[in-house]
Amino acid sequence: MPLLMTQSIFRPLLALSLVVAAGHGFAQAPAVAQAGVPQVLVPTGSRPAPPVAVPRAVPAAAAYGLPYPWRLHVTITTFWIGELPSARNPVANLKSSWDQNWVVNYGGYDDPEPAKRLANFTSGEFRPKAFLPKLNPFYVALPYNDVVSSHQHKAEASRVIPWFGRLRPQPGETVCKDRWLQIYNGSRSCYAQWEDCGPWVTDDWEYVFGSKPPQTTQNGSAGLDVSPAVRDYLALQSGKKVHWRFVEAAQVPNGPWKKYGGSSGSGTPQPLLAVGQGQLDHADLETQRRYMEYLRKLRDADYLKQPLSGTPH
Numbered sequence: 001m002p003l004l005m006t007q008s009i010f011r012p013l014l015a016l017s018l019v020v021a022a023g024h025g026f027a028q029a030p031a032v033a034q035a036g037v038p039q040v041l042v043p044t045g046s047r048p049a050p051p052v053a054v055p056r057a058v059p060a061a062a063a064y065g066l067p068y069p070w071r072l073h074v075t076i077t078t079f080w081i082g083e084l085p086s087a088r089n090p091v092a093n094l095k096s097s098w099d100q101n102w103v104v105n106y107g108g109y110d111d112p113e114p115a116k117r118l119a120n121f122t123s124g125e126f127r128p129k130a131f132l133p134k135l136n137p138f139y140v141a142l143p144y145n146d147v148v149s150s151h152q153h154k155a156e157a158s159r160v161i162p163w164f165g166r167l168r169p170q171p172g173e174t175v176c177k178d179r180w181l182q183i184y185n186g187s188r189s190c191y192a193q194w195e196d197c198g199p200w201v202t203d204d205w206e207y208v209f210g211s212k213p214p215q216t217t218q219n220g221s222a223g224l225d226v227s228p229a230v231r232d233y234l235a236l237q238s239g240k241k242v243h244w245r246f247v248e249a250a251q252v253p254n255g256p257w258k259k260y261g262g263s264s265g266s267g268t269p270q271p272l273l274a275v276g277q278g279q280l281d282h283a284d285l286e287t288q289r290r291y292m293e294y295l296r297k298l299r300d301a302d303y304l305k306q307p308l309s310g311t312p313h
Contacts, residue, residue, distance in 0.1 A: 068246040077199055077238040079141060079225040082109035088219060096196040097145050098177040107134040112228040119232035124256040126229040136261035141196035141225035143204040143214060146176045160209045180252050184243045185234040191257045192230050199225050
């Protein structure tokens with residue numbers, strides 16, 4: 001089936017997903033509550049949604065296109081675009097591992113001082129007061145870089161990165177930049193994009209894509225750097241622990257993490273669409289199809305639970 005025709009079929013189904021998800025208070029496949037398992041929020045807009053339980057492993061969710069596991073109890077540190085070197089951050093963040101003009105492309109210095117930032121759940125503004133960012137202010141760093149040069153990937157990249165094969169990158173073309181993560185702090189979750197490498201190391205694939213703890217012992221064995229916007233949305237500070245997992249672009253709900261990120265030819269910031277995946281590839285469409293099927297089953301199950309016509313409520 002042609003891709004355009006497939007996308008046209010999925011538009012009404014996506015609308016159905018939003019309606020059904022809103023009725024259940026979540027934007028992704030739900031999970032069965034288990035004792036001792038964190039309650040995870042999956043907001044569908046600027047305001048937090050009611051919590052839903054997410055177990056350590058959800059076979060049903062994996063079957064419907066949600067295959068990425070949660071990485072639990074990971075220590076975070078805060079970093080920001082334009083950060084200068086310090087004892088806790090020996091490398092300046094004037095450029096990223098994949099963007100030599102990171103500060104310029106972002107639009108300026110992502111000042112972390114709370115007094116110089118907006119953090120408003122009603123408006124969805126989580127950004128510096130001084131300017132409108134041209135890139136997504138919800139960004140993170142993970143300690144792995146898939147490329148060694150502009151012409152070469154690391155030897156293990158094609159083997160360990162789950163989405164490498166279906167993207168078929170050119171030699172030296174990163175498949176990690178702009179990937180989406182869901183991050184949960186104990187009461188609320190948000191979404192952010194992978195935009196840099198760290199903390200401390202850039203070769204820890206066994207942690208990022210495997211099941212081992214982070215290699216580094218610095219900063220409390222930190223395994224995730226988060227931006228000031230992520231920090232403010234989740235009320236975090238360096239040294240705190242979170243849970244995180246990868247998600248596909250098609251699974252990311254609307255929220256402040258989609259407010260900025262695109263840029264027109266004039267340099268005027270535009271709403272973020274699907275950064276990193278300008279169009280849904282076939283794998284994303286298949287993920288969406290399975291998710292729509294899952295939501296239909298939820299809808300039908302709820303319908304069967306309702307009393308018959310004429311029966312008192």
